[in-house]
Amino acid sequence: MTGTPTQAAAGKELMRASGLVRRFGGLVAVNEVSLSVATSEIVGLIGPNGAGKTSLFNILSGQLKPDSGSVSFSGKDITGASVTICARAGIGRTFQIVKPLTSLTVHENVMVGALLHHPLAAARDKAAEIVRRVGMGPLLERPAGSLTLESRKRLELARALSIEPKILLLDEILAGLNASEINESIHLIRSFAHEDGLAVIMIEHNLHAVMSLADKVVVLDYGRKIAEGKPEAVVRDPAVVAAYLGSDD
Ligand SMILES: Nc1ncnc2c1ncn2[C@@H]1O[C@H](COP(=O)(O)OP(=O)(O)OP(=O)(O)O)[C@@H](O)[C@H]1O
Ligand SMILES: [Mg+2]
Structure with missing residues (x-):
């Protein structure tokens, strides 16, 4: 670029x-x-x-x-x-007050949005790809409730991206x-x-x-x-x- x-x-x-x-x-x-x-x-x-x-x-x-x-x-x-x-x-958006589904993993949080356009297996792959894109690959299977503020913000971004x-x-x-x-x-x-x-x-x-x-x-x-x-x-x-x-x- x-x-x-x-x-x-x-x-x-x-x-x-x-x-x-x-x-x-x-x-x-x-x-x-x-x-x-x-x-x-x-x-x-x-x-x-x-x-x-x-x-x-x-x-x-x-x-x-x-x-x-x-x-x-x-x-x-x-x-x-x-x-x-x-x-x-x-139209994808993030919320000023971040509200991840705390008992779900990072991966599952992003899958929720990916299911809008994909069946389960494809949504799982798509969600993992988005999680990596925002730099959270190593946190994929971590519960969202255990994340730092920075990671919660990134997860919020990944959730916005999940609906493509x-x-x-x-x-x-x-x-x-x-x-x-x-x-x-x-x-x-x-x-x-x-x-x-x-x-x-x-x-x-x-x-x-x-x-x-x-x-x-x-x-x-x-x-x-x-x-x-x-x-x-x-x-x-x-x-x-x-x-x-x-x-x-
Ligand atoms: N659901 C609501 N019911 C009543 N008043 C509201 C509601 N939502 C927002 N407001 C009021 O509308 C005004 C605009 O609020 P808004 O949250 O859109 O501002 P903002 O520019 O995002 O502010 P900030 O920079 O603090 O996030 C404020 O006076 C707020 O108190
Ligand atoms: Mg505001």
């Missing part, structure tokens, strides 16, 4: 969200948010705590229905579709990792987009990782999209700086 990540050519539009709104009582958690992502493209989704990032993922992956707005995926309208339909269509997604929605998968673990994860995420052609939207508070990975950054604040563009430009945007640092006025 040549060139820097920002030079990588994004492919065809895969997912488009238009004017999404989601209210919780009087709170508008997601407020008229639109965004698009193409195959091989990495979009960084950033914003202060409570900005609505996870809620937006919950809408895109079928966990939450929007009050208004629409989502299209692979040219089809999937607004309000269930988690199962979204997974079958190829076209898009990966990654919710803070670098949180709590040390510098070398973060670097390994950065390489892995880049390979999913640039070698496998997956579209990636990553929610991330680690701006170094976002700057080095993202082709495009979308910033949410109080549910609204306040900026979108190349990482270098977005982090210098006064509205973004104010959202992160708090404004005096």
Whole structure:
């Protein structure tokens, strides 16, 4: 692979969200948010705590229905579709609070998703291949409950991959990792987009990782999209700086 990540050519539009709104009582958690992502493209989704990032993922992956707005995926309208339909269509996601099936092994955790597309024996092989891909080969038969935080995060990634997604929605998968673990994860995420052609939207508070990975950054604040563009430009945007640092006025 040549060139820097920002030079990588994004492919065809895969997912488009238009004017999404989601209210919780009087709170508008997601407020008229639109965004698009193409195959091989990495979009960084950033914003202060409570900005609505996870809620937006919950809408895109079928966990939450929007009050208004629409989502299209692979040219089809999937607004309000269930988690199962979204997974079958190829929307893979990780959860901010990792929730492996602790009594199952790493292998079995990943097999659950692989069974969506394969019979048992093939799912077993496919799951093992994915576990190795995320660097967890030696932990294959370990119970998920015995894993370190770093390994749990990787298992979460393997579970997202297990449904053979076209898009990966990654919710803070670098949180709590040390510098070398973060670097390994950065390489892995880049390979999913640039070698496998997956579209990636990553929610991330680690701006170094976002700057080095993202082709495009979308910033949410109080549910609204306040900026979108190349990482270098977005982090210098006064509205973004104010959202992160708090404004005096
Ligand atoms: N199920 C829910 N019921 C009520 N309020 C909710 C629910 N889910 C989220 N919220 C509220 O919606 C707002 C957005 O939350 P969300 O988790 O989407 O933010 P976030 O940007 O992911 O934050 P963080 O960076 O802390 O993970 C917050 O004010 C949150 O308290
Ligand atoms: Mg969140």
